Amino acid sequence: MFIDTHCHFDFPAFTNNLNESINRLRQANIAGLIIPAVSVTHYETILQLANEHEEIYAALGLHPIYQHTETDLQQLTQIIEESPNKLVAIGEIGLDRYNLTVDWQQQLTFFRSQLSLAKRFNLPVLIHSRKTHDVMYHELHQANLPCRGVIHGFSGSYQQAMQFIKLGYYIGVGGVISYTRANKTRNAIAKLPLESLVLETDAPDMPLSGQQGQINRPENIVEVFKILSQLRSEPSSQILNEILTNTLTLFNRINKIKF
Ligand SMILES: [Zn+2]
Numbered sequence: 001m002f003i004d005t006h007c008h009f010d011f012p013a014f015t016n017n018l019n020e021s022i023n024r025l026r027q028a029n030i031a032g033l034i035i036p037a038v039s040v041t042h043y044e045t046i047l048q049l050a051n052e053h054e055e056i057y058a059a060l061g062l063h064p065i066y067q068h069t070e071t072d073l074q075q076l077t078q079i080i081e082e083s084p085n086k087l088v089a090i091g092e093i094g095l096d097r098y099n100l101t102v103d104w105q106q107q108l109t110f111f112r113s114q115l116s117l118a119k120r121f122n123l124p125v126l127i128h129s130r131k132t133h134d135v136m137y138h139e140l141h142q143a144n145l146p147c148r149g150v151i152h153g154f155s156g157s158y159q160q161a162m163q164f165i166k167l168g169y170y171i172g173v174g175g176v177i178s179y180t181r182a183n184k185t186r187n188a189i190a191k192l193p194l195e196s197l198v199l200e201t202d203a204p205d206m207p208l209s210g211q212q213g214q215i216n217r218p219e220n221i222v223e224v225f226k227i228l229s230q231l232r233s234e235p236s237s238q239i240l241n242e243i244l245t246n247t248l249t250l251f252n253r254i255n256k257i258k259f
Contacts, residue, residue, distance in 0.1 A: 006200035091126025125149030
């Protein structure tokens with residue numbers, strides 16, 4: 001049984017053929033999927049998908065590479081206050097120095113505001129960090145969030161991952177590890193404590209190696225898991241169990257709804 005902790009299932013790649021997309025999820029034994037929002041224009045679709053489909057959960061937030069306004073932040077706050085049934089996290093939020101379409105200072109301001117929301121409402125966060133692991137560590141350390149969160153689509157060194165883990169954060173393992181050239185990340189994921197890992201696809205983005213140019217799908221979580229099992233020394237049944245436990249510990253609202 002798999003839970004995809006980060007899948008943009010609200011994107012047209014899936015919603016254009018929603019019934020088929022849901023059927024494929026079920027056939028692949030995907031018991032849960034968290035949709036992170038990128039901007040307020042997506043909130044309604046995401047909440048509706050979560051309401052209508054048992055395995056879908058919602059995360060709401062303002063993604064760092066898109067422009068947002070103060071009104072967007074107010075709208076986000078208001079929805080979180082209403083505490084929608086299947087809202088399990090705040091995300092996708094973070095910092096991005098690779099894609100500076102949004103001014104750095106503005107990224108920081110929105111990010112910090114959303115960390116405050118996570119603190120106020122006791123929700124975990126889905127973190128996007130690209131070329132920003134140093135400053136991200138500093139920000140998360142300062143914020144001291146009660147529920148912590150996941151460094152999504154982690155790419156980086158063992159030392160960088162361990163810094164986040166020592167703060168209580170989980171590492172989101174995705175398609176990056178299917179690329180043999182991603183040596184540093186593969187070596188890190190092979191050695192990190194198993195109790196700090198969760199799985200994700202980031203579909204429809206981040207295609208696996210050999211599938212470039214194709215739409216990534218949540219069903220590929222099975223493949224990500226297989227590659228993870230090859231990298232790790234533990235038996236795959238143990239990895240599967242521990243990852244599920246990690247996911248339900250971090251996203252404890254899923255646990256309450258589902259089990
Ligand atoms: Zn994403």
